[in-house]
Amino acid sequence: MVPTARTLLLVGLIAAAPVAAAFAAPAAKDVITARQARLKDLGASFKTINDQLRLPNPDVAKIKAASAVVRQASVDLPKWFPAGTGPEAGVKTRAKPEIWADKAGFAEANRNFAIEAQKLQKLAASGDTDALKVQAKVVGQTCGTCHTGYRVKDN
Amino acid sequence: MTGAGPEQAARVRVWDLPTRLFHWTLVLLIAFSWWSGDARRMDWHRYSGYAVLALLTFRIFWGFAGSSTARFTGFLRSPAATWRYVRGLGPGGHGHNPLGAWSVLAMLLLLLTQVGLGLFSVDIDGIESGPLADRVSFDAGRAAADLHHIAFNGLLALVALHLAAIAFYATARRDNLLGPMITGVRRGREGATEMRRAPIWRVLLGVSIAGLVAFAIAKGFRF
Numbered sequence: 001m002v003p004t005a006r007t008l009l010l011v012g013l014i015a016a017a018p019v020a021a022a023f024a025a026p027a028a029k030d031v032i033t034a035r036q037a038r039l040k041d042l043g044a045s046f047k048t049i050n051d052q053l054r055l056p057n058p059d060v061a062k063i064k065a066a067s068a069v070v071r072q073a074s075v076d077l078p079k080w081f082p083a084g085t086g087p088e089a090g091v092k093t094r095a096k097p098e099i100w101a102d103k104a105g106f107a108e109a110n111r112n113f114a115i116e117a118q119k120l121q122k123l124a125a126s127g128d129t130d131a132l133k134v135q136a137k138v139v140g141q142t143c144g145t146c147h148t149g150y151r152v153k154d155n
Numbered sequence: 156m157t158g159a160g161p162e163q164a165a166r167v168r169v170w171d172l173p174t175r176l177f178h179w180t181l182v183l184l185i186a187f188s189w190w191s192g193d194a195r196r197m198d199w200h201r202y203s204g205y206a207v208l209a210l211l212t213f214r215i216f217w218g219f220a221g222s223s224t225a226r227f228t229g230f231l232r233s234p235a236a237t238w239r240y241v242r243g244l245g246p247g248g249h250g251h252n253p254l255g256a257w258s259v260l261a262m263l264l265l266l267l268t269q270v271g272l273g274l275f276s277v278d279i280d281g282i283e284s285g286p287l288a289d290r291v292s293f294d295a296g297r298a299a300a301d302l303h304h305i306a307f308n309g310l311l312a313l314v315a316l317h318l319a320a321i322a323f324y325a326t327a328r329r330d331n332l333l334g335p336m337i338t339g340v341r342r343g344r345e346g347a348t349e350m351r352r353a354p355i356w357r358v359l360l361g362v363s364i365a366g367l368v369a370f371a372i373a374k375g376f377r378f
Contacts, residue, residue: 044293047281051289056377140282147280154279 028089035080036093038073045069046140049120053133060127067117067124070139074114078107094152102149109146116142167343168350169249169335171222173358177214178336181266184210185310197283201373204285208270209369214263216361223351224250231256248347255320262313269306274372276300286375 003011045066052058052066086095099106116139123132170178184207191200218227230251232240237253251259277284277296288296324330335341371378 043279043281047277047284047293050281054289143280143282
């Protein structure tokens with residue numbers, strides 16, 4: 001029996017599916033690697049802010065630059081977690097499945113981070129180091145709130 | 156070596172009070188540092204670390220200026236002498252035996268390393284860090300933090316070894332080492348010389364030095 005065109009098309013698609021999946025898997029890996037790099041920059045920038053605030057004469061320019069990185073990260077963060085880039089991707093990640101199972105909660109935590117990061121950036125522009133010290137702690141707490149629910153705890 | 160005869164029954168002083176206080180306070184602080192670090196109570200963890208730093212500073216000073224059994228020259232011995240002791244050929248004095256001496260040295264060095272690494276450590280979020288962490292990069296601070304965790308496992312291994320050794324001496328050698336570290340006295344050993352105490356003013360000097368060093372480092376050398 002000669003297969004119909006439709007049958008051939010169907011078989012072709014089924015055969016191509018695993019090949020397509022193989023191409024999709026590297027994409028998840030790239031997304032994860034890229035977001036880990038951005039998150040590392042975020043951590044390093046936050047250290048810069050806290051380091052400067054410790055000094056008797058903080059370098060406000062450095063705080064401004066670092067708080068801009070923090071603010072940008074808070075804005076971009078939701079884009080770093082497309083479907084399929086959780087632990088199921090098979091790549092080492094501390095992203096918890098809750099990020100996708102509890103989209104509303106994750107978005108809320110991110111929103112709070114973004115709001116407080118914006119306040120931090122505005123204060124950096126003003127150069128008020130006392131207020132910056134307070135706000136840096138507030139931002140740190142928004143980091144912690146999100147991490148508690150959505151990042152795997154270490155050790 | 157363990158001197159069980161009636162002529163050795165007389166009790167002699169072996170550990171002075173500063174040494175004993177150092178030892179037991181260190182036990183408490185290591186436990187508290189462990190808990191506070193795990194529980195992410197970083198303010199407490201830092202205070203605990205500064206206290207350990209002060210204790211270690213005092214102990215090093217006491218190792219040069221303290222009572223005879225606390226001094227490094229009093230118990231550190233060459234590898235050859237240590238081997239003679241292990242084979243049963245060396246004398247058993249008061250205080251640390253040559254084998255225990257090496258473990259004391261290892262613990263002190265590892266504790267210094269652990270505290271030192273903590274001073275430069277930063278967490279992954281750049282939120283919590285040691286008092287000297289602002290002197291180094293994020294990458295360096297993260298490396299210090301990773302090593303700080305690894306070194307702690309080494310410390311736990313040494314502590315386990317220490318406890319096993321105390322248990323070994325208690326059972327196989329019938330030599331109670333725990334009591335003397337609490338009371339400061341033990342059953343005298345034949346041929347061993349009596350502990351010579353250091354004067355009080357040296358205790359005060361050691362405490363002052365320890366306090367100043369810990370304070371200066373806690374402030375990141377910024378006053």
